[in-house]
Amino acid sequence: MNKFDLEWINLTSGVNVRKCMRCGKCSATCPSYDEMEYHPHQFVYMVEKGNIEPLLGSDSLYKCLTCFACVERCPRGVEPAKVVEAVRLAAVRKQGGNHLTPDQIPAMLDDDLPQQAIVTAFRKYTK
Amino acid sequence: MQRIGVFVCHCGTNIAATVDVKAVAEALSHEPGVVISQDYQYMCSESGQDLVKNAIKEHKLTGVVVCSCSPRMHENTFRKAAASVGLNPYLVEIANIREQCSWIHKDIASATDKAVILGKAAVAKVHLNAPLTAGESPVVKRALVIGGGIAGIQTALDIAEAGFDVDIVEKEPTIGGKMAQIDKTFPTLDCAACILTPKMVEAAQNEHITIHSFSEVSDVKGFVGNFTVTIKKKARYVDETKCTGCGLCTEKCPMKKVPNEFNMGLDNRTAVYIPFAQAVPKVATIDPNYCMMLKNGKCGICSKVCSVGAIDYKQTDRFIEQKYGAIVVATGFNPIKPDKYNEFAYSICPDVVTSLELERLMNAAGPNGGTLLRPSDKTHPHTIVFVQCVGSRCDDEKGKPYCSKICCMYTAKHAMLIREKYPDTEVYVFYIDVRTPGKNFDEFYRRAVEQYGVHYIKGMVGKVMPRSDGKIDVQASDLLSNEQLHINADMVVLATAIEPDKTARPLATMLTTQMDTNDFFTEAHPKLRPVESATAGIILSGACQGPKDIPETVAQASAAAAKAIGLLVKNSITCNPCVAHSDELMCNGCSSCEKVCPYGAITYQDKEFRMPDRTTAVRRVASVNPAVCQGCGACTVACPSGAMDLNGFSNSQIMAEVDAICK
Numbered sequence: 001m002n003k004f005d006l007e008w009i010n011l012t013s014g015v016n017v018r019k020c021m022r023c024g025k026c027s028a029t030c031p032s033y034d035e036m037e038y039h040p041h042q043f044v045y046m047v048e049k050g051n052i053e054p055l056l057g058s059d060s061l062y063k064c065l066t067c068f069a070c071v072e073r074c075p076r077g078v079e080p081a082k083v084v085e086a087v088r089l090a091a092v093r094k095q096g097g098n099h100l101t102p103d104q105i106p107a108m109l110d111d112d113l114p115q116q117a118i119v120t121a122f123r124k125y126t127k
Numbered sequence: 128m129q130r131i132g133v134f135v136c137h138c139g140t141n142i143a144a145t146v147d148v149k150a151v152a153e154a155l156s157h158e159p160g161v162v163i164s165q166d167y168q169y170m171c172s173e174s175g176q177d178l179v180k181n182a183i184k185e186h187k188l189t190g191v192v193v194c195s196c197s198p199r200m201h202e203n204t205f206r207k208a209a210a211s212v213g214l215n216p217y218l219v220e221i222a223n224i225r226e227q228c229s230w231i232h233k234d235i236a237s238a239t240d241k242a243v244i245l246g247k248a249a250v251a252k253v254h255l256n257a258p259l260t261a262g263e264s265p266v267v268k269r270a271l272v273i274g275g276g277i278a279g280i281q282t283a284l285d286i287a288e289a290g291f292d293v294d295i296v297e298k299e300p301t302i303g304g305k306m307a308q309i310d311k312t313f314p315t316l317d318c319a320a321c322i323l324t325p326k327m328v329e330a331a332q333n334e335h336i337t338i339h340s341f342s343e344v345s346d347v348k349g350f351v352g353n354f355t356v357t358i359k360k361k362a363r364y365v366d367e368t369k370c371t372g373c374g375l376c377t378e379k380c381p382m383k384k385v386p387n388e389f390n391m392g393l394d395n396r397t398a399v400y401i402p403f404a405q406a407v408p409k410v411a412t413i414d415p416n417y418c419m420m421l422k423n424g425k426c427g428i429c430s431k432v433c434s435v436g437a438i439d440y441k442q443t444d445r446f447i448e449q450k451y452g453a454i455v456v457a458t459g460f461n462p463i464k465p466d467k468y469n470e471f472a473y474s475i476c477p478d479v480v481t482s483l484e485l486e487r488l489m490n491a492a493g494p495n496g497g498t499l500l501r502p503s504d505k506t507h508p509h510t511i512v513f514v515q516c517v518g519s520r521c522d523d524e525k526g527k528p529y530c531s532k533i534c535c536m537y538t539a540k541h542a543m544l545i546r547e548k549y550p551d552t553e554v555y556v557f558y559i560d561v562r563t564p565g566k567n568f569d570e571f572y573r574r575a576v577e578q579y580g581v582h583y584i585k586g587m588v589g590k591v592m593p594r595s596d597g598k599i600d601v602q603a604s605d606l607l608s609n610e611q612l613h614i615n616a617d618m619v620v621l622a623t624a625i626e627p628d629k630t631a632r633p634l635a636t637m638l639t640t641q642m643d644t645n646d647f648f649t650e651a652h653p654k655l656r657p658v659e660s661a662t663a664g665i666i667l668s669g670a671c672q673g674p675k676d677i678p679e680t681v682a683q684a685s686a687a688a689a690k691a692i693g694l695l696v697k698n699s700i701t702c703n704p705c706v707a708h709s710d711e712l713m714c715n716g717c718s719s720c721e722k723v724c725p726y727g728a729i730t731y732q733d734k735e736f737r738m739p740d741r742t743t744a745v746r747r748v749a750s751v752n753p754a755v756c757q758g759c760g761a762c763t764v765a766c767p768s769g770a771m772d773l774n775g776f777s778n779s780q781i782m783a784e785v786d787a788i789c790k
């Protein structure tokens with residue numbers, strides 16, 4: 001990950017990752033925790049260190065439900081979901097566009113999927 | 128003709144490294160009226176002061192300018208030196224070429240230019256300085272302590288020990304504060320009541336101490352050495368002088384469903400009550416919000432059972448006025464209510480409690496007689512989760528930005544006491560950091576881990592979910608093993624942040640003293656004057672100044688007493704002669720100055736004046752009480768007619784400085 005990309009992520013997320021005090025409340029609250037290789041607090045810490053490459057290649061980007069529970073509960077106002085979203089955007093842009101069109105989605109749905117996840121999938125894969 | 132001496136200090140290299148001090152002395156020697164201009168390495172040293180003194184004598188100086196550090200540092204030093212050789216101390220001016228020049232600049236040439244300009248301004252001012260004489264005002268030899276927690280009690284005892292009268296004003300029916308509610312105390316685990324109640328009794332019995340319980344300060348006038356305070360003695364509907372504290376009324380009162388604040392609302396009390404067995408004063412109080420006699424005139428049982436006739440339903444608030452030389456603020460703290468943090472389920476689950484509630488649940492005089500039981504079903508909890516930093520260290524509007532300082536230690540205490548008494552109970556503590564600076568503190572916390580097997584987990588609790596089977600699902604991070612945990616708990620204890628008492632802010636306004644953005648009282652200097660406020664005669668004691676445990680509170684309380692005693696032993700104090708006065712011919716009586724004066728020093732008088740056409744007219748004009756004025760200068764700025772002026776900082780002096788700088 002070069003310096004430019006790191007700055008881009010910090011700029012698009014609008015988050016000051018240095019405010020994190022490493023309490024782990026975001027990861028404690030995250031409903032997708034078990035699905036994720038890297039957890040919300042790790043996103044924040046790794047972006048702070050500039051260690052973004054592993055995040056860009058990780059499935060975790062697409063496991064975040066964008067539920068914003070971490071944003072709501074972070075005592076320092078760090079807004080981890082926005083960091084996840086910014087890394088996700090960086091990855092999507094690098095891959096050169098969308099992977100899905102809306103009409104592909106109904107076939108992929110299953111009954112256990114929460115409403116929220118469907119909405120969030122649209123956010124992630126379209127635009 | 129003025130004869131002015133200029134003295135430029137090197138302050139070692141503090142000034143001399145950035146300012147060419149010799150050039151400054153040379154430049155200032157050409158200023159009008161300057162007859163001698165010298166530089167020296169340490170002007171504040173004895174030989175430096177001698178230099179100034181000798182020059183005053185030798186050159187018959189009428190004014191002195193010292194270019195040195197801030198006047199806050201050494202103005203007094205040089206004023207005293209001048210006075211010792213017969214020059215009025217108020218003819219000395221300081222040009223601050225350290226804090227406002229050498230320390231904040233890097234470039235020698237421009238710093239030197241600025242130092243010269245600051246020196247010229249001071250010379251211009253000294254030309255207009257007039258000799259001033261400080262008056263004296265007597266000191267009332269009595270102190271007031273506001274708040275009767277351990278801080279207020281200790282301060283009062285120490286002041287009384289020195290032989291001065293001291294009054295404690297406590298808003299609750301008893302003194303004791305939070306310490307009275309605590310079960311055992313870290314780091315020694317001795318019982319709080321056993322060490323506190325003897326002090327409460329000592330305060331009550333001391334001939335120099337008067338306790339005004341169930342009372343509040345309602346007005347403060349005056350100034351250091353001579354405050355006039357109005358104390359509101361709230362109606363308790365019981366005659367304090369008659370009540371023996373027998374408690375019969377509290378047994379017979381039929382209104383038994385009043386939430387007991389001493390036990391944090393975990394059980395009930397009666398409408399007439401004595402907060403706890405060792406209350407001081409041990410006098411009953413009737414709660415008018417619940418007493419049926421006071422609410423609708425039906426009942427009157429307590430007055431029938433009281434054998435000494437102490438019940439008085441007609442009692443009203445009383446106001447007493449008293450003079451004091453010093454006021455000590457000891458209003459303490461309260462834990463915040465964690466109800467804004469929905470994720471901890473405090474409002475919906477009775478088995479989620481705060482640490483202070485836990486103190487009562489474990490206390491022998493608490494709702495369960497000292498047996499730890501779940502509030503919901505009174506069963507013994509087998510798994511307890513502690514959450515630290517609830518509402519502390521928060522950068523959001525729900526919590527506090529600071530570390531509450533005491534909760535790491537009391538959580539370790541709670542965990543240890545529970546493991547000691549109930550070894551079959553698993554105890555988990557979720558922490559962000561464990562902060563244990565203090566004598567024997569870290570050893571104490573390590574004992575909880577090593578000896579008592581408390582599970583300390585680095586991470587925070589994210590969600591607390593009460594389940595239908597009565598258990599509580601606690602979802603949390605274990606950051607070191609990179610896991611999200613679910614603990615099946617019976618109770619959750621929240622170590623909530625502490626905040627200053629809500630009454631502290633209006634009190635600060637009454638006392639014209641300052642608070643920080645968190646409503647803790649601000650000390651005069653964070654390092655060198657930690658127990659005084661910036662307002663003369665107002666002294667700070669205990670947790671009202673910042674989070675503190677008991678050892679620190681007591682240390683500060685004694686320090687506060689020392690400051691109060693230092694004031695009370697004086698027969699009189701020197702006043703500040705730099706006070707405001709009004710030019711009555713210019714004053715139009717508009718009241719602008721009175722509105723801005725924070726000390727209430729300005730009043731208006733109707734005076735007769737001779738008008739130019741030889742008639743007389745009565746006009747309303749401002750007059751300043753020099754004993755009350757603190758010389759802040761607010762009125763001189765507010766006065767639209769330019770009638771208000773400040774001795775030592777007159778409008779013409781300030782303008783002369785500005786002119787010198789702009790020339």
Ligand SMILES: Cc1cc2nc3c(=O)[nH]c(=O)nc-3n(C[C@H](O)[C@H](O)[C@H](O)COP(=O)(O)OP(=O)(O)OC[C@H]3O[C@@H](n4cnc5c(N)ncnc54)[C@H](O)[C@@H]3O)c2cc1C
Nearest residue numbers: 274276277278298304305312313458459460669670676677
């Ligand atoms: C759960 C818990 C456990 C603790 N355990 C320990 C421990 O084990 N060891 C330890 O060292 N410390 C412990 N502490 C800290 C300890 O409680 C404080 O250090 C101590 O109480 C501070 O004393 P204080 O007198 O400054 O304040 P407080 O105890 O708060 O007393 C202030 C008093 O002033 C009164 N007051 C407030 N405003 C006014 C007003 N406007 N007019 C008149 N009166 C007023 C209040 O009613 C109160 O009586 C614990 C604290 C908590 C919350």
Ligand code: SF4
Nearest residue numbers: 020021023024026074
């Ligand atoms: S909740 Fe906030 S402060 Fe805590 S680890 Fe997550 S991002 Fe950092």
Ligand code: SF4
Nearest residue numbers: 030064065067068070
């Ligand atoms: S927004 Fe994403 S990272 Fe944050 S709690 Fe929800 S799922 Fe987890």
Ligand code: SF4
Nearest residue numbers: 370371373374376433
């Ligand atoms: S009011 Fe009377 S009955 Fe009640 S405690 Fe006092 S003396 Fe006893």
Ligand code: SF4
Nearest residue numbers: 516519530531534535
């Ligand atoms: S003392 Fe400990 S528990 Fe309390 S706020 Fe500070 S770090 Fe958190």
